[in-house]
Amino acid sequence: MAATTETPFTGASAKGPFTTTPSATDPYTYQVGFGNRFATEALPQALPQGCNTPQKCKYDLFSEQLNGTPFISPRASLLHAWFYRIRPSVAHKPFKKMPKNPDLEATFSPLNPNVDFTPQDLGWSKFELPQKSESVDFVQGLKTIAGHGDPTLKEGIAVHVYLANTPMRKKSFCNNDGDMLILPQEGRLDIQTEFGKMMVRPGELVVIQAGIRFTVGLPDGVGRGYIQEIYGAHYELPELGPIGSNGMALPRDFEIPVASFDVDQSTWEMVVKLTGELFVYEQNHTPYDVVAWHGNYAPYKYAMEKFISSATVDRDQSDPSIYCVLTAKSKIPGVSLSDFLVFTPKWCVTRNTFRPPYYHRNVATELMGMMYGQWAGSATQLEPGGLTYEPSYMPHGESYSRWKEATTVELQPQRIGEGAMAFMMHISAHTGLTKFALERSGTLQPIPEDTWDGFHASFLDHLKQAKSDLESCK
Structure with a gap:
């Protein structure tokens, strides 16, 4: 009987770059890699080749750039993205200023009467969700807790909580003050952005940079969480130093949405935050009409359980x-x-x-x-x-x-x-700390008088030994 000749295993190639697999709790697919330059298209050949602004884009799409850093920034720090969309973002009605949200702050100066600085350590119990009789979406549920600096100076930070029980409907939010690091604590966030869709659960973080439009749905009915907003900077991975090439948060564990678009010509409400004030305008089409995009200025999420301690x-x-x-x-x-x-x-x-x-x-x-x-x-x-x-x-x-x-x-x-x-x-x-945090949150814990009472200076029990040791040194 002739011996079987095995065929060499050659020529096996990937069909494309790696993308994640949808799950029961997250129906979306993601590209991976912190800081990578991505290229993604929801329709074939929607991305132009060899240039960013061809005379005529396929499907008569409009080309539009979003910059996260100035044009002349060093190449290593340049952040931008190119969209190929059904309508340009500029197609909208005039702005209107919205009523002041007393719980939202952006400027943290001793001169701001809504902010106090204190050397006292403090704590807050769980921030309460809205009552069922109320209808509060993500934007309406933003409450500023703390911060420093000023977005007009491009330096500083704001810490917020969000407390919501209603999805944003036909409504988009754009924060022009800074990048938001959002941390769901209760309830997943179904986030639609110009770059695509992301489902973010408790235990994950999501970063949505300044200037990016997004809408938040609440698939679990409610949403509570934290936000760290930074002015004038962008999030980076820390240096690894002596740890070496591997450890901490691995770049490949960061997930970035793939292109996804809607055809929707209904009226949308567009809310913009600028220096802590809210403005609104209307447009007769969805902001989520990006058929293809490429670049490195894009939102991302990360499962913090993957962190390597x-x-x-x-x-x-x-x-x-x-x-x-x-x-x-x-x-x-x-x-x-x-x-x-x-x-x-x-x-x-x-x-x-x-x-x-x-x-x-x-x-x-x-x-x-x-x-x-x-x-x-x-x-x-x-x-x-x-x-x-x-x-x-x-x-x-x-x-x-x-x-x-x-x-x-x-x-x-x-x-x-x-x-x-x-x-x-x-x-x-x-x-x-804001007036909301100190006076209106309803969850500020009382300051106990006796936390540090009863500290016994055990050294005093050893005075005889200490005296003897000193004598022996003479």
Whole structure:
């Protein structure tokens, strides 16, 4: 019987670039890669070849550019995208100024009567969703908690929560003040953008840059979450330094929408935020008519469970900066505007180490929130949907009972944070709090008088030994 000759496995090629697979909770497909230049088309050959503005685009589409950085920025920092759309964005009615939203702020100066600066650490319980009798969409449910700087100076940050129970219908939002990092805590967000569609669940973050139009649906009926908005900068991946090529948030885990368009000639309401004020205009067509696009200025999402934690494996503690997912640069060289950190389950195996967070006075302001689970800290009341605030240079740390336990317990390898996810906004400047946060939120926790009572200076129990040791040094 003749021996079987195996055919060599040659010539196998990919049919196209990698895209994600839809799931039961996310019906959409995504391209992957942080900072990549993408090219995507919903109709074949809708993208022109060899130029951006041909005399006549296929299907008589309009070419339109969106710039996220000035034209003459260094090539390495240039951010822009080209759209090929059914109608240009300029086709709309005149603007009208909307009534002032008293819970929305953009300028954080001591001169702003709606902002206070305090050295007192504070906490908020879960921010309450709107009553069922109310109808509040994402834009209407924006509430500013804290911030610093001013969008007109292209420097600063604003921290908001959103509390909504109604999807945006025939309504689009465009934030001209800065890039928004949005963190759902309860309820998925079904986000339609000019670049395509994204479904974002609790445990994921989504970044929608300045100037991009989007609409938020609520497939689970409600939406509560956090927003970190940055002025004059864009989010970047932190440098890896001695960690090397791999670790932290992997670039390939960031997901970017593919082109998707609607044909809709009904009336749409377009809301624009500028210096914290809201403006509105109407247009007789959907803003989501982009048939194809290419570029590197595009929204993206990231599943924070994928973050690769690094920590010491023998003794001592690392600073929390090792949990940085995204960072934004300030105008001061070497100083970030804000670092966004995430705390996910991990192993703690250190020996001869005080394992809880060490006592600390930080130049940065720390704002912490929680997606789900239970916070292990002993001196703060952090719950999912709430916030804590540790102002710049003010001391914070664990309770005396936690210190006593941590300094006497037998150390064993320990899994910590199981079933929980928390985050920190590590903000470099003094951060003001809004009147909404301090007076109208209804969730500001009372300041306990006795949190730090009962701290025993155990050194005083060793005065005799200390005196003896000093005598022996003579």
